[in-house]
Amino acid sequence: MKKRKKLVIIIAVILVLAALLIARSFLSPKNAVKTVDTADAVKTDLIQSISVTGNIKAGESEEIMLPSTQKVTRVLVQEGQEVKKGQLLVKLDTYELETQLKKSRISLDMAKRDLEKLNSEDNTTRKSLENAVTQAEISLKSAASKYEDARIKHEHNTKLYEAGFLSKVEYDNSLSTLNDLQNNLLLAEITLDNAKNSLADFDEKIYQQEKQIEMSNTDLSSLERKISDSNIKANINGKIVKLDAKENQYPAAGSSIIIHDQSKYILELRVSQYDAVNLEMGQKANIRINGLDKVYEGHITKISEAATVEMVNTSKETNVLVEITLDSVDEQIKAGYEADAEIVLIEKENSIAVSFEAVQTDEQGNKYLFVVEDNIAKKRNVETGLETDFEIEIVSGLKEGEKYIISPPAELMDGETVITTGGM
Template sequence: MDKAIPRKNRKFRYLTIAIGVFLVLSTILFFSFNSKRSLNVKADELSIQKVETDFFEDFVVFQAKVEPLNVMLVNVTEGGSVKEIFVENGAMVTKGQSLARLYNPNTELNYLTQETAIIEQINNLNTGKLNIRNQELNMTKDYVLIEHDYNDAKRLYDMNSKLFEKDVISKNDWNTFKESLRFQEERKKTIQQSIQKEKQSNQLQISQINRSIQTMEKSLEILRNNKKNFLITAPESGRLTSFEPVLGKTFQAGASIGKIDSKKGYKLAAEVDEFYLEKIREGLKGQVEFKGKTLEVLVTKVIPEVKSGRFTVELAFTSKEEIVLQDGLSFGVKLVLSERNKILVLSKGVFNQETGGKWIFVVKGNKAERRNIKLGRENPSYYEVLDGLKEGESVITSSYTDYKDIEELSINNPQ
């Protein structure tokens, strides 16, 4: 008789296998998440510097160009096209010297029309004055005739007065002579009053006409002077620069056609990175090298307007010694931002571009571990170390482009 063989419990075997797999995977994941992400690198690919205590001077170095201290613009008063050019760019000119002549037919025609109209108005006003004078002359002539008639009447009156007293003439004739004299007296008095009033009125009119003529003559003078504005002259003596007119080229009224350097000194102008906007102020001192000499400069103006990430700084030479410079000459300026003192510093490197100064690789033997740090001020040579590093520690200052997500570096052939 066959004996029945009991079947093994497969569920228990599957559960055991599953638990084993889970434990293995958990172990792998645990070590994966808790182990540092590392990378092998060659020592000759790295730049390693020591953290040290050294003198730190907060300064900035930038390029500045020489510009004239006093520059006067040569502006176009009346727009037009270039007809004649009398001097070349870079020439020394004197005040009032002719530089170029412009031509604008429409404007000149307009000037001619205005000039003709003004002259016609002046002539009309002068004609009015002449008419007034003629009226006065006519009245004077009338007065002379009236005075003659009065004198005749007076003479007859005086002569017949004696005859009347002697009864030589009748009373009717005497009354006629007396009435004639009274009439001539009234007539003379009336014309005298009229002439006086007319003269007062004429004087007022002539005064107004004269003022109008003066105004017209001033307008005519201004108009004729404006016609001279087509001739561009030097407003100051000095060297003419940025003067590049071309025959036939048109310039609008108010446009600048050149500059004049009066040769009364120089200044330096520079475009500085906006990072230093809060640090640079008027009165800061700096230095430039010129022909083997160190020249002192002083910040005289800070223009805080930022364009394309840069702002403008102007500096002046403080030396009383006369310096012969050339417009456009470039200088490297070292501008001191703080006093020189000893602090913990780190040599500058490109690592800061990837880390933003927040972390760095610290070298220990043949390993380099990532560490959080805090940097402060900087100059072209050093960073100021505020936290995270100690004097004597070695750090990697070369590029971290390939190490951004790495926590530990294994250095082959350590230096």
């Protein structure tokens, strides 16, 4: 009897242990039903793009520097006004220039008469030769004084330019003035030397007089050009965005008139080398100007032939200058505005795409995802294509309307039962 009771107890213990093992097996995570998020495969338009920030500039612009040595007599336009190419904008005082022009014309006439006298054998005297030497010495002294003043001033302007306090245009004007005065000095030295030679050899006087006439003609041309330039005109069609001229006042140093052709605007960008290698002329771009709730369309119209290396903080960046022309403009756009451009590199229509997390890669390098059929997860090898910032194209292995797992659990196996959420 005791043996039988003992046997029953042993059998009961064995059954309990077996039940525990079976329960543990069913409750194991390996056999637990997993809940997964799914979505239906649909066709969409894919765009691969890059985003770059730059500044707007006018398609064409002109800056006219105003001379600080001439007073403004009339201002015929105002800031914000539309002007046409060739339209008169500002008139400068030409009294001194016209006075110099009259004197130069008189001097030229006298030089021509002197030449006529020299060509007449009865009207040649040594006195006229001595007077010519005296006049040449005075001219040389004056030219030397003007050149020395200009040289000192240009050295000062050079320091200002190198320090960033003087514009390139003003620096070039200073250098041009110095060169002109240096040429005048050299011409004065030549004139004096020739006049002295004339005293020793009067036959050279005719040659010198001819050169004097040539120089006078040059001075006349220069004065006439300066007088003509005193009527400041627009060289392009556009709107005046800066006007420093004020009537009966001398312009301050650096004063100018700026005209922008607002019929066309360009977004100027500096694109990193890594992105620039993918750019091509004509590629489309969507442009968002900061502060404006509007998207402008444009296309690449310029890619610089050479890259530039720039220091950014403590590192070097290699960038390429790129210009995007806006296809249409409006009055809200202004030169200098900051804008973001989304440049379309590749665009595909009606492509099946999934999230990046849906695509997995096995040890052999094969790409796959999981589709769900009747609550069963099925592993499906796929071929991928275009990648955007958020999606990846499925070229083959997934059909439109099939349900796929958005982000499959790492332990998910082919053929497992799943509970799905999401999808359509």
